[in-house]
Amino acid sequence: MKQIPLHIRVAGTIAISFAVIVIAIGWVIGGELQIPSERVSKALGVNAALPVVFAMVAYMLVHLTPIVFGKGRRLPEHFLRNLGCDLSLVFIFVFVVYLHFNLKMWIPIINPALYDVEFMAIDEKLRWLVDFLTWISTSIRSLVSDEIRWYQVDLSVMFVLAFCYLSAERNAEYPRFAVGVLLILSIGGLSYLVTPALGPFIFETSPDKLAAQAQLGMYEAYQEVREEGMAWILRSGSRYFTGPLAAMPSLHVAHATVITYYIILSRSVLTPLFVIMWSWMLIDSIALRWHYVIDAPAGLALAWLVIWLTNRIFRDSSEELHTARATPQLAAREAPEHQD
Numbered sequence: 015m016k017q018i019p020l021h022i023r024v025a026g027t028i029a030i031s032f033a034v035i036v037i038a039i040g041w042v043i044g045g046e047l048q049i050p051s052e053r054v055s056k057a058l059g060v061n062a063a064l065p066v067v068f069a070m071v072a073y074m075l076v077h078l079t080p081i082v083f084g085k086g087r088r089l090p091e092h093f094l095r096n097l098g099c100d101l102s103l104v105f106i107f108v109f110v111v112y113l114h115f116n117l118k119m120w121i122p123i124i125n126p127a128l129y130d131v132e133f134m135a136i137d138e139k140l141r142w143l144v145d146f147l148t149w150i151s152t153s154i155r156s157l158v159s160d161e162i163r164w165y166q167v168d169l170s171v172m173f174v175l176a177f178c179y180l181s182a183e184r185n186a187e188y189p190r191f192a193v194g195v196l197l198i199l200s201i202g203g204l205s206y207l208v209t210p211a212l213g214p215f216i217f218e219t220s221p222d223k224l225a226a227q228a229q230l231g232m233y234e235a236y237q238e239v240r241e242e243g244m245a246w247i248l249r250s251g252s253r254y255f256t257g258p259l260a261a262m263p264s265l266h267v268a269h270a271t272v273i274t275y276y277i278i279l280s281r282s283v284l285t286p287l288f289v290i291m292w293s294w295m296l297i298d299s300i301a302l303r304w305h306y307v308i309d310a311p312a313g314l315a316l317a318w319l320v321i322w323l324t325n326r327i328f329r330d331s332s333e334e335l336h337t338a339r340a341t342p343q344l345a346a347r348e349a350p351e352h353q354d
Contacts, residue, residue: 019099019189020189020328021103021188021189021190021192021193021328022099022102022103022106024189024193024327025102025103025106025192025193025196026106028106028110028193028196028197028200029106029109029110029113029196031200032110032113032114032199032200032203033109033113035204036113036116036117036203039117039120039124040116040120043120043123043124043244044244045116045119045120045123045244045247045248046248047112047113047116048116048119048247048248048251048252048255049252050062050112050115050252050255050256051252051253051255052252052253052254052255052256052257055255055256055257056228056231056232056235056254056256056257057163057166057228057232057256057257058163058166058256062255062256065170065173065174066104066108068170068174069104069173069174069177069178070104072174072178073100073177073178073181076178076179076181076182077093077096077097077181077182078093096181096184100181103192106196107192107195107196107199110196110199110200111199113200113203114199114200114202114203115255115256115258117203117204117206118203118206118258118260119239119247119251119254119255119258120244120247121206121207121210121258121260122210122236122239122240122243123239123243123244123247124207125207125208125210126210126240127210128210128211128212129209129210129211129262130211130212130213130214130216130217130261130306133211133214133261133262133306133308133309134214134217134306136306136307136308137214137306137307140307143300143307144300144301144307147297147300147301148221148300148301150297150301151221151222151297151298151301151302152221152301154294155222160222160223160224162224163224163225163228164294164298165222165225165266165295165298165299165302165304168270168291168294168295168298169266169269169270169295171291172269172270172273172274172288172291172292172295173195173269173273175284175287175288176191176273176276176277176288177191179277179280179282179284180276180277180280183280183282185280186328187276187277187279187280189328190276190324190325190328191272191273191276193324193327193328194272194273194276194320194321194324195269195272195273197320197323197324198265198268198269198272198316198317198320199265201316201319201320202263202265202268202316205262205263205316206260206262208262209262210260210262211260211261211262211306211309212233212236212259212260212261213229213259213261213303213304213305213306214261214303214305214306215229215233215303215304216233218303219303220302220303220304221301221302221303222302225302225303225304229303229304231257232257232258232259233259235254235257235258236258236259238250261304261305261306261309262305262306262308262309262312263309263312263313263315263316264299264304264305264309264310264312264313265313265316266295266299266304266305266313267295267296267299267305267309267310267313267314267317268313268314268316268317268320269317270291270292270295270296271292271313271314271317271318272317272320272321273288273292274288274289274291274292275317275321296310299313
């Protein structure tokens with residue numbers, strides 16, 4: 015068991031624990047895990063598997079390029095070992111995402127209460143802030159294509175870039191990044207059940223047409239769940255898999271914060287780009303009316319809780335440093351030159 019890296023063991027423990035909780039909840043409410051069959055995600059505008067495929071293609075390009083161009087004669091051995099660990103993480107990630115969206119579908123059954131009126135009242139008191147963020151978002155959006163769901167693309171790009179960069183660097187931040195993302199998905203999914211809310215778009219239309227279309231379709235599905243209950247989910251849930259609504263807390267903000275935090279700690283040249291994307295994510299979450307103002311600080315609080323937990327998990331472990339020292343590039347650089 016000790017031969018399995020610590021972050022893989024922790025990731026597996028998170029996945030198993032979350033699976034036990036989700037399955038137990040499903041058993042109590044009469045829910046069954048659904049197999050996604052939607053061709054196009056209402057939220058993403060593309061098939062939900064596309065970001066994962068994109069991540070794996072980018073990962074292979076990043077890791078294979080040094081081998082193809084002959085940088086480091088000892089790379090293949092380390093590449094295969096690291097590939098096994100990274101593929102395990104991807105499998106665990108997809109599994110936890112699968113559980114997360116099943117749980118998200120059940121929210122109206124588990125806790126039918128909604129706190130949208132209370133949260134919207136806060137937005138009205140902070141209308142100046144909402145209007146200001148909307149002005150910033152609209153101004154930026156006028157400079158880019160309006161045929162792309164930038165809010166979703168932003169987070170996907172952040173995850174893929176961080177995954178590829180940190181896995182290639184193999185430094186102490188990579189295990190923490192991987193565990194942090196899994197904790198956001200699991201703890202965040204459960205936190206949705208505390209104060210359920212749909213989003214301010216039920217009171218006012220998003221200024222972005224693609225966001226407005228997605229929100230309308232997702233809200234229609236939500237209303238059907240409220241009317242028919244679990245029977246609708248069992249019948250149609252597979253086609254609605256990535257469409258459930260949940261605003262509090264903002265997991266987009268939480269994910270973006272955790273990812274950016276570990277990129278900053280890694281002293282990556284990508285840091286300025288991630289800070290910009292994080293800022294855009296924070297602005298758009300409110301400006302596009304996906305989230306209430308209060309959802310953002312709630313997402314930030316969740317992110318810092320996850321960062322604290324992750325640092326506690328790895329506090330007494332030097333494994334990350336051993337991982338860094340075993341980085342293929344470093345191993346090749348430190349290896350003695352062959353003398354003829």
